[in-house]
Amino acid sequence: MSSSNQFILDNPPTDAISALKFSPEADSTRIVVASWDKNVYLYDLRDENGTVGEGKLLQTFEHRAPVLDVCFGNTENEIYTAGLDWDVRKIDINTGQQTVLSSHEAGVRNVVYSREHQIIISGSWDSTLHIHRTDAGTNTESQPVVVPLPSKPFSISLTSTKLVVAMASRSLEIYDLKALAVLTAQADSTSTNGNRVEVEPWQRRESSLKFMTRCVACMPGDTGYASSSIEGRVAVEWFDPSPESQARKYAFKCHRQTSEDGVDVVYPVNALAFHPVHGSFASGGGDGVVALWDGIAKRRIRQYQKYPSSISSVDFSSSGKYLAIAVSPGFEDGKDEVAEGVVKIFVRELSETEAKGKGAK
């Protein structure tokens, strides 16, 4: 039964997948995928006739180095990529033209685009955020603002008003996007010495989890976020700093398996994504399991049968009708190389209620 509404995309990347994102445009079924094979892949789940089936590869965009993140821009026709070559790029899908927005001083792990504020934010292992205007790269006047961070950012996520940056050392900062946008606009006019600007975040937090943060994802309602760690745990918390709201936060264990000798094997939770309609969220772990959770009722909605390798990324389509799951071998302790494993993209067609919480019991 579970296989009847799930399919595998043809022509998957040839190496591990670093990121997978659905187009934010309503009812779109386009997916961009960034891979360690130095390419960005653009798929559409619909074929020429508009029927959703196997899905097909529309285009690939080659980079100089492995690509670590990708996101859609203002329209479905532009994407931003971040990679191990330290560059943040904009790619025009129609022309295939690549424009370097800025260069970090280390690999760039994340890139996100804020529609509401028309800025592109990239996070790099050089412990900075670069905030670009959409005309960056083409307009020499448009220089990115460089925001120094206390630690290396590992994952960033945004809502319509806030930017959550999860970093090493279990630190986490929440920025007000509006402030960043204003800053970026100002920085343009007074473009001097690299635009390094110390920005006071709206909030600084310590992770609720005791281990390295793996992923952070914001709730669609702009009310809070979920974060996951390498130690099979997910925390859910709210932006509202009031004691009442903060008291609501919680964490739970997941993505663990009891091995034959009774040892609890704990997998990293690599991926989180919120359902745009129901507000539930999906988690993907190193154990190859994807689970759907109701963050409000604190209940697991469902768990899908194990995928062949670690889950590196998950995302819901903007309509909430599809859940794409990137399966790639993950990096494990005590191994010099990435384990052998399949690289595949599974797409689940969700039923109306599949990702909907059942309500508190």
Add this chain to the structure above:
Amino acid sequence: MVKKRRGPSLDELLARPWCYYCERDFDDLKILTLHQKAKHFKCERCGRRLNTAGGLSVHMSQVHKEQLTEIENALPNRVGLDVEIFGMEGIPDDVLQAHHQRVATQFQQAETERQAATGNPPSGASAGGQPAAKKPKLEASSDLKKRLAEHRARRAEGAAGGSSGDATPVGAGQTPGQTPPVSTPTPTPGAYEQSPTASTPATLPTIPVPAPAQQYSYPQPYGGVLAAAPPPQLPYQQPPNLGYPPFSPATAQPVPGVPAYPPAGYPPQPFPGQPGYGAPSPYTPQQHTPTESITPRSGSLPAPSGLPQRPSFGAPSVNAQQMQQMHMGHLPPHPTAAPGYSNGETAQVPPPATDTQSGAAKEAEKPTDGTEKPSKKEKSKPTRMIYSDETTSPEEKMARLARYAFARERFQAETTLGELQGSAVTGTIRDQDTVVDPAH
């Protein structure tokens, strides 16, 4: 009184309703059907719970225009729709048998482990009589004769195994894992060597393999014990010895007194021969269980040999398990290996014994209030993290791999690696505006 404290008896375990699809067992049938409706017969689309796979299939096709292809949450080899299951009804006989075997072997295993841990005698036979209940199959006397004949033939070949007969009383020297329980009640070598074979139906060709191995191992311990054991036995063995010509080759062995022993009370049929021990009733074929073998033995055997044997008796229960398996027609891959699933289930399916554990693990997966509860549970279980580096993310590690290396032109000499390390320095920012859960 003591037996009360021991867990459920095998009968009770076997009587538990269990789910065909996931091999989970339940307290009663009602819960089982509820489980099946919730786990296996629930429509993924609308959440409706049907009573059977067929019902779900019809529902899927009529309501959702979809074809049901497999049962959700089922073991890999049980996903099929071809069997109509409702509660315990409809389970194919072979699967049912396999399940019973599994439960039984698991029970034996647990029993053995418990014995090993506590040093207590096995509770099974004497206390609840469960294993005995599981062994309705008796050796027909013709079988026994046949085995004896086989044995004699084998023996005639002059194998060292001849001494095994004597070894029976001397069993103290045997290593626990080697003695099938059957051997204990039957003092004759013939019964001993062949019992495994005979107890297994002819349909199980693999069983005989362990049997020879056991025979073979037998002489060795025997040799070791000889020195101590023979004297007490001598008087015992003498009279019957005379009446038993077929075993005369055995007498030719280095130990004069001992070989005589087995032939002793040993007419062609092993069991009838046992009465020579003076404890006839315990030796009826049903009593293959170790416990019983203890009683008659300690009573019948001369004290010196009886005492040293004791320690070894705790262990032979392992054999009881083997024995069980043989009787059940179960094929143990290795005589002492954990039974596990024989149906090809994958590793991800925990064996039933650990079912409760995994159930608990599942429980733990549910979001819980606050972080307190998880941490409590955490302490109870050893954990192993797949990735435990606290400062470097997996992606950074991957980026350091040679095949992903990328050197920017302006830092020709420097690889990404160098950069990454430089940026690893981090500061704490816990003061000020930090919002921290008070519970933490």
